[in-house]
Structure formats: C-alpha cells, structure tokens
Amino acid sequence: MPSPFRSEPRPAPGRRLSPWLLLAAAGGLCGCARAVLPSEKAYLADPIMQFDEDALETAADEHVASNREGAFGGQGAGGGGCGCN
Amino acid sequence: MQLSRRRRRSTGVLGACALSAAVCAPQPAAGSGENRVRGGVTYFYEPARNTPLSVVHPQVAYSQDYTPHFGLSLGYDADIVSGATPQIFGVDVTSSATKFKDVRHNGTVGLRFMSDKAAFRAGGGFAGERDYRSGTIQLGATADLFNRNTQVALDYVHNIDRVCDAANAATQELLQLRALDSSDQCFRDSAETATRKLSIDTVSLAVTQVLTPWLVGQVGVSGQHLRGFQSNPYRQVFLGRRAVQEHLPDIRNRLALYARLKFALRPVRGSVELLGRFYTDSWAVDAVTVQAAWDQYLARPLLLRLRGRVHIQDSALFYRDGSEYASSGAAGSYWTGDRELSALMNTTLGAKLTYLARVRAGSKIRRIESFRVSAKADLLFYRSRTKNPAFSPNAERTKGLLDALVIQAQAGFDF
Numbered sequence: 001m002p003s004p005f006r007s008e009p010r011p012a013p014g015r016r017l018s019p020w021l022l023l024a025a026a027g028g029l030c031g032c033a034r035a036v037l038p039s040e041k042a043y044l045a046d047p048i049m050q051f052d053e054d055a056l057e058t059a060a061d062e063h064v065a066s067n068r069e070g071a072f073g074g075q076g077a078g079g080g081g082c083g084c085n
Numbered sequence: 086m087q088l089s090r091r092r093r094r095s096t097g098v099l100g101a102c103a104l105s106a107a108v109c110a111p112q113p114a115a116g117s118g119e120n121r122v123r124g125g126v127t128y129f130y131e132p133a134r135n136t137p138l139s140v141v142h143p144q145v146a147y148s149q150d151y152t153p154h155f156g157l158s159l160g161y162d163a164d165i166v167s168g169a170t171p172q173i174f175g176v177d178v179t180s181s182a183t184k185f186k187d188v189r190h191n192g193t194v195g196l197r198f199m200s201d202k203a204a205f206r207a208g209g210g211f212a213g214e215r216d217y218r219s220g221t222i223q224l225g226a227t228a229d230l231f232n233r234n235t236q237v238a239l240d241y242v243h244n245i246d247r248v249c250d251a252a253n254a255a256t257q258e259l260l261q262l263r264a265l266d267s268s269d270q271c272f273r274d275s276a277e278t279a280t281r282k283l284s285i286d287t288v289s290l291a292v293t294q295v296l297t298p299w300l301v302g303q304v305g306v307s308g309q310h311l312r313g314f315q316s317n318p319y320r321q322v323f324l325g326r327r328a329v330q331e332h333l334p335d336i337r338n339r340l341a342l343y344a345r346l347k348f349a350l351r352p353v354r355g356s357v358e359l360l361g362r363f364y365t366d367s368w369a370v371d372a373v374t375v376q377a378a379w380d381q382y383l384a385r386p387l388l389l390r391l392r393g394r395v396h397i398q399d400s401a402l403f404y405r406d407g408s409e410y411a412s413s414g415a416a417g418s419y420w421t422g423d424r425e426l427s428a429l430m431n432t433t434l435g436a437k438l439t440y441l442a443r444v445r446a447g448s449k450i451r452r453i454e455s456f457r458v459s460a461k462a463d464l465l466f467y468r469s470r471t472k473n474p475a476f477s478p479n480a481e482r483t484k485g486l487l488d489a490l491v492i493q494a495q496a497g498f499d500f
Contacts, residue, residue, distance in 0.1 A: 036234055040298040043349045047441065048356040048380035048388065051293065051303055051347065056144050056495055057437070057461070059162070060127045063142065064491055068467070069396055070425040071364035071372035072309065072339055 119156055119197070120149045120454075125495030131168075131488065136182045138168035149500075156197035158208070164189040174422025174478060175323025175407045183319075187268070189214035195223070202229045206240075216249040216268040216318070234295040244285035247272070250318040251330070252279045259418060262330040265318040281314030299349040309339040322410060322420045331421050339366040345376075355381035364398070370426060372398035386442045390461070394433040400471065401426040407476035424478035428470035435491075437461030456498035465489035 036044075043049060052058040066072055127142040143163050150156035166189070169182035195208030206225040212218070225240035249271035253262050270278045291305035313335060321328040343362035350356055360376040376394040383389050403419035404426045439459035467488040469477035 035232055036295045036298055038232070041295070043299055043351065044295060044301060046349075046356075048382070049301060049347055049349055051301075051345065051358075054439075054459070054495070056123050056125045056146060056497075057459075057493065060125070060142060060144065060491075060493060061463075063127075064129060064463075064465075064489075065396070065431075068425065068431060068465070068489075069372070069429070070366075070368075070370040070398055070401070071362075071374065071396065072307070072341060 121497060121499045122147050123495065123497035125493060125497075127491060127493040130490045132490075136169045136171060138166070138170075141165040150197070150199070154199050156199065158193075158195040158197070160193040160195075160210075162191050164214075170319075173321045173323050173328045175328075175410050187214050187216075189217070193221075202233075203227065216265070216271045218247045218272070220245040236293040238289075238291045238293070240287075240289045242285075242287040242289075244283070244287075246283040246285065246313070248281040248283055248314050248318065250279050250281045250314060252277055253330070254279055259332055260324065260327065260329050262332060264321045264328075264330040281318075283311065283313035283315060286310045299351065300346065302344070302346045304344045305342075307339075307341045309337075311337040311339075316421075317423065320422055322415075322422050323407070324410060324415055324420060329420070331423070332419050333421060334368065334419060337367055340364070353381065355379060368426070369402035370398055370400070372396060386440055388439040388441055390435075390437040390439070392433070392435045392437070392463075394431075394435075396431040397470070398429060400428040404428075406471045406473050406478075408473040409476075422478050427477055429477075430468045430470055432466040432468075433463050434466075435461060435463035437493075452500050454499045457496065459493075459495045461491075461493045463491040465491065 047053050122145075124145045125143070127140075127144070129138075129140040129142065131138040142165075144161070146158070146160040148156065148158040164187075167184075167186045169184045171182055189212060191210060191212035193208060193210035195206060198205045198207075204227045206223070206227075208221075208223045210219075210221040210223075212221075221242060221244050223240065223242045225238065227236060227238045229236055249265065249268060251263050251265040252275075265278065272278075272280060287307065287309045289305065289307040291303060293301065293303045295301050315335065315337060316331045316333045318330065320331040322331055341362060341364045343360065345358060345360040347356055347358045356379070358376075358378040358380070360374070362372075362374040364370070364372040364374070374394065374396045376392065378390060378392040381389045381391075401421070403416045404421055404423075405413070405416055406427070407422070410420065437459060438461070439457055441455065441457050443455040444453050465488055466486070468474075469480070471477045474480070
C-alpha cells in the first residue's frame with residue numbers, strides 16, 4: 001500500500017502525542033495500552049515502522065558486531081506488529 | 086580464517102542470525118505474503134600498518150509463499166577474508182604478522198507453515214571453511230494475538246560445530262599447548278591436527294506490541310549455552326618466557342535482554358527507533374548497548390536512515406592485557422588475548438540511502454510488485470577500556486581515529 005507518510009492526514013482530535021501517550025507507551029507492553037484498530041494501522045504498515053525491515057542489513061550488522069564484541073543477542077525479532085495483512 | 090578465529094564463541098549467534106535473515110526474518114504477520122529476492126555485498130575493512138583486515142561478504146536471499154499455508158526460503162552468504170594478524174599476544178614479543186586468506190560459505194534453507202494467526206518455521210544450514218564447519222537446525226513459531234496488536238516469536242537454534250585444532254590431545258600440561266600453524270591439514274587424517282567439537286543451543290523470545298497508531302514496542306530475551314572447544318586455535322599468549330595456545334573454558338552461558346521502541350514522526354514523514362540492551366555471561370562479560378536510528382523520506386521514493394550505536398563491555402574474568410601477562414602471569418588456568426573478551430567501547434555511526442519504488446499497475450513488469458536499491462556506510466570506532474590500552478589486543482589496528490569501515494550495496498524486489 002502507498003506510504004501514508006506521503007500525504008499527511010489531519011490528526012483526529014485527541015490523537016496528538018501527549019504525556020498520556022508516552023505513559024501508555026511505557027506501560028503498553030504489559031497490557032496497559034488500549035487496543036489499536038486495524039483501520040488505525042496505516043502508519044504502522046510503512047516500511048520505516050518495521051523492526052529489522054532489511055533482513056540482509058540486519059544480518060550483516062550482527063555479523064560485524066559479533067566478531068568485534070563479546071556480547072550477543074538483542075537484535076530481536078523482525079516485524080512491526082502492523083498485523084494489517 | 087581471521088573471521089573464524091573470532092567467530093568461535095559467536096557461531097551460534099551467526100547461525101541464528103544467518104537463519105533469521107535468510108529464512109525467517111523479518112517476521113511479518115502470520116499468513117502474510119513474503120515473496121522477495123534480495124542480494125547484497127558488504128565490504129568490511131580494518132586499516133592497520135602491518136595487520137590490516139578486509140572481508141567481502143556477499144549475500145543472496147529468496148523467499149516465496151507458494152500457498153497461503155506454505156512458504157520456502159533459501160539463502161547463501163560468504164566471507165572472503167584476507168589480511169594479517171599478530172602471531173603472539175604479549176609485550177616484548179617481536180613477531181611478524183601472519184598473512185592469510187580464506188573463504189567461508191554458508192547456505193540455508195527454511196520452510197514456513199502458516200495459518201491465519203500463527204506461523205511455524207523449520208530450517209537448517211551449513212557453513213564451511215578450511216578450519217571450521219558448522220551445521221545449524223532451527224525451529225520457530227510466531228503468533229499474532231489480541232487483534233494482531235501483539236506478536237510473540239519464539240526461536241530455537243542448535244549448532245553442531247567442528248573446529249580444527251593442533252593435535253594437543255596427548256598434552257597434559259596446559260603450558261605445553263601449542264597453536265595451530267596452518268589450516269592445510271584440517272579435517273584430514275593427519276597427525277598434526279585434531280577436530281574439536283562445539284555444541285551451541287540458542288533460545289530467543291520476542292514480544293512485539295502495537296502501543297498506539299504511531300508507536301510500536303518490542304521486548305525480548307536471548308539465552309545461549311555453549312559447550313566444547315571455544316579457544317582460538319591459532320592465537321598464542323606470551324606467558325612467562327613461552328608462547329602458549331589460548332585456553333578458554335569449555336562451558337559458557339550467555340543472556341541478553343533488550344527493549345526497543347519505534348515512533349512515527351508523521352509531520353516530517355519519518356520514524357525514530359530506540360534500542361537498549363543488557364548482556365551478561367558466565368565468563369563475567371557484562372555489556373550495555375544503546376542505539377538510535379532515524380528513518381526519513383527525503384523525496385517520494387527516497388529513504389534516508391541515520392544510525393548511532395554505542396556498545397560498552399567489561400572484560401572476561403580471566404582476561405589480562407599484555408602487560409599483566411608479562412608481570413603477573415595468567416589469572417588461573419585460562420588465558421586469552423581476544424579483543425572480544427577485553428573491556429572496550431565500540432561506537433558506530435552510519436548512514437543508508439534506499440530507493441523504494443512500486444511498479445505501476447499495467448506495467449510490463451507484471452510479476453514484480455516493488456523493487457529497491459540501497460547503499461550504506463558505517464564508521465566504527467573502537468576504544469580499549471583495559472588498564473593498559475597500549476597492550477590491548479589488536480592495538481595496532483586501533484591507533485587511528487577510524488578503526489573500521491563498513492560499506493554495503495544491496496538490491497532486490499518483491500513479487
């Protein structure tokens with residue numbers, strides 16, 4: 001789908017970033033955030049909102065880091081939680 | 086060879102990484118189409134007057150869902166390594182650098198079985214070079230929960246590795262361990278070499294959560310258990326008046342915890358990603374890594390990514406620098422001159438430019454949905470945090486401001 005970043009829609013009232021949203025972000029992973037509807041996921045579908053969107057780059061970066069550092073892991077899983085497909 | 090020497094303790098990571106890259110990652114929502122072809126080349130260079138190192142790393146990956154419930158992935162990458170490395174780690178040791186060249190090949194295959202809200206993955210791979218062989222088996226599952234706002238991914242990787250070593254089996258005295266001179270006789274019926282086993286189990290769990298229409302987060306944990314030969318067979322440490330092969334414990338347990346956030350910057354058509362990671366292991370290597378990245382659309386199909394990363398770690402319990410080995414000897418029965426196991430700080434600054442384009446409806450290229458071309462450059466800065474940085478491993482490679490350079494070019498398409 002075309003990037004929603006190309007044409008900036010007018011934010012709906014009450015959807016602006018606020019300290020409450022930041023608080024929700026902090027607590028969201030433990031289930032504090034409200035459910036996001038599929039119709040609200042246009043931004044999350046954009047490639048720039050995906051974790052490890054470029055798998056080859058991620059693999060090469062990890063390859064370099066693992067040969068220069070003693071630590072490993074933490075790159076995590078890919079995907080961005082769009083869930084809109 | 087040089088890369089493989091450093092790779093001893095990270096083979097499981099690489100196995101998991103290669104599989105994740107070529108077989109299963111990025112993990113889209115379960116049941117989504119994942120039809121793509123990617124190819125790229127990465128060039129890594131560590132400048133130094135006598136011991137430079139360069140690696141050319143080509144990669145190709147193919148992935149296709151043949152039905153809504155079944156997909157296949159294939160991948161291949163290689164390391165074409167050339168350079169030089171010091172023979173012995175220690176002070177007052179005059180040794181010329183040893184030049185080397187080697188090629189490592191790595192192939193992977195993966196299967197995906199998908200339903201509406203879950204996907205199961207199985208794959209395997211094999212990597213080989215003159216002095217190291219690695220077989221990998223991976224199993225994984227991903228589930229979409231709570232209206233696809235939560236994604237849980239669990240992966241397990243088992244490595245069956247074989248390492249070429251000098252024939253030290255008959256040596257009972259640790260100070261008589263000798264280093265491997267050459268890989269010419271590796272994996273052959275030779276009295277000069279022996280094959281050591283290394284087994285690695287890696288488990289990773291990641292939870293991705295949609296927090297708001299513009300914010301997504303992820304937390305995860307990775308654990309790894311290694312058992313077997315983990316020393317660098319070529320590396321020698323100068324103990325007292327003799328050069329002895331590096332000696333590391335056979336068991337290592339590793340744990341990494343991380344959290345990251347990605348936030349859409351709608352007014353400027355961009356996004357920001359923040360990552361924090363903590364690492365600890367049974368060799369007392371503790372590390373913290375932070376990373377920030379900014380993705381920004383410059384024009385309609387042109388995407389710029391800027392990335393900064395800082396990694397700080399302590400040294401292993403038995404690590405000593407060259408000066409300490411000379412003055413005090415080894416700490417217990419283990420010794421190493423491995424830069425990976427020393428206290429250090431790595432900083433990475435990078436930029437990447439990607440051209441992303443969708444094929445217009447009605448185009449002659451009917452089967453291709455979109456294509457991309459990208460180029461990136463990373464500048465790597467290394468600083469030793471040991472007591473005597475002048476006697477730290479690879480000190481010669483770290484005298485300048487810039488310690489390493491990574492350049493990558495990539496192309497691919499979705500269909």
